[in-house]
Amino acid sequence: MNRLFAHNYNLLKDNDERSKRVGILSGPWVSAGIAALFALLLCAGTPLQAADQNVVNIYSYRQEILIRPLLDRFTEISGIEVKLVSGKADVLLQRLKSEGRNSPADLLLTADAGRLHRALEAGVLQAVHSKILDSLIPAIYREPDGYWYALSLRARPIIYAIDRVNPQDLKDYTGLADEKWYGRICVRSSNSIYNQSHIASLIAHHGIAAAESWAKSLVQNFARKPAGGDRDQIRAVASGECDIALANTYYLARLASSENAQDQAAAAAVAIHWPNQDGIGTHVNVSGAAVTASAKNLANAIKLIEFLAGDEAQEIYAETVYEYPIRDGLAAAPLVASWGEFKADDLNLSLLGKHNAEAVRIADRVGWQ
Ligand SMILES: [Fe+2]
Incomplete structure (x- = not known):
């Protein structure tokens, strides 16, 4: 070596x-x-x-x-x-x-x-x-x-409540814009660069108009005003405040491996759905x-x-x-491997930076706080 x-x-x-x-x-x-x-x-x-x-x-x-x-x-x-x-x-x-x-x-x-x-x-x-x-x-x-x-x-997949969401109803990120998810989605604030980069990836793939249309519908389906970090979104899914969250994978692992029994229980109450497996792949950073x-x-x-x-x-x-x-x-x-393999979006990630400013403008326009 x-x-x-x-x-x-x-x-x-x-x-x-x-x-x-x-x-x-x-x-x-x-x-x-x-x-x-x-x-x-x-x-x-x-x-x-x-x-x-x-x-x-x-x-x-x-x-x-x-x-x-x-x-x-x-x-x-x-x-x-x-x-x-x-x-x-x-x-x-x-x-x-x-x-x-x-x-x-x-x-x-x-x-x-x-x-x-x-x-x-x-x-x-x-x-x-x-x-x-x-x-x-x-x-x-x-x-x-x-x-x-x-x-x-x-990766930033869809994390859902095992007892309230049928994974058959989940497919791509675009599906989260469907009205069947009205009042059921939790995501942190658009101040988070994670969400800005996710929107930026959609701009890179589909253009500004499509990214904005998706973000607008997503916001309409929010269960609550964005608050807290990714772990808090997963906890909110576990507690029933919402049914679906978008969160980075390592936060789920940290909850699962926490010494806090409530966090362990929260991790056990949710599962990962890997979106966009037939298309561009799950958003990664x-x-x-x-x-x-x-x-x-x-x-x-x-x-x-x-x-x-x-x-x-x-x-x-x-x-x-x-x-x-x-x-x-x-x-x-091993815990991360247990979630299974997935197809990752192979977008050149330098594009996330290139489209960041536009992503922030979209979040502002659609009222993603
Ligand atoms: Fe993080």
């Missing part, structure tokens, strides 16, 4: 080019100045601000408890220390934006292709190229220019990694993404976070 340690020639080239750019500053007075600066730094005992070969700094939306074992494994086999700042995805993105080029972060770990696109548009990412990443991560799950790479896959524009430990950041995309990390990651590995042929957690 030399994936991790195999030198990436593109990367080396990039680093060389960086050195050359730095080398443009030349001439005797510059040399003298640099020498003086070095002397000052040495006298003061101040560490140099140049790239530290043994560190990579991450801003992570993923809780430390979930990702630290993987990062420790990376350190064990690479010798690179991983420093982690955890926080909510939108807060971390805002922090990156305000820190700009001075940010200590080398790598951003965040969720949703829509949010990764937002980071790209904010100018806080840089494109990186790695033959290893290109071979490990399917093209639809990485940004075409190398600005982000997906590391896990999550990703979590991913992106190298920051400010990265001072560029090579280490890329090595870490390569490690996280490798077979060993993918299986541990999938087992820990209850998402799917990013490519076929790797094991999902």
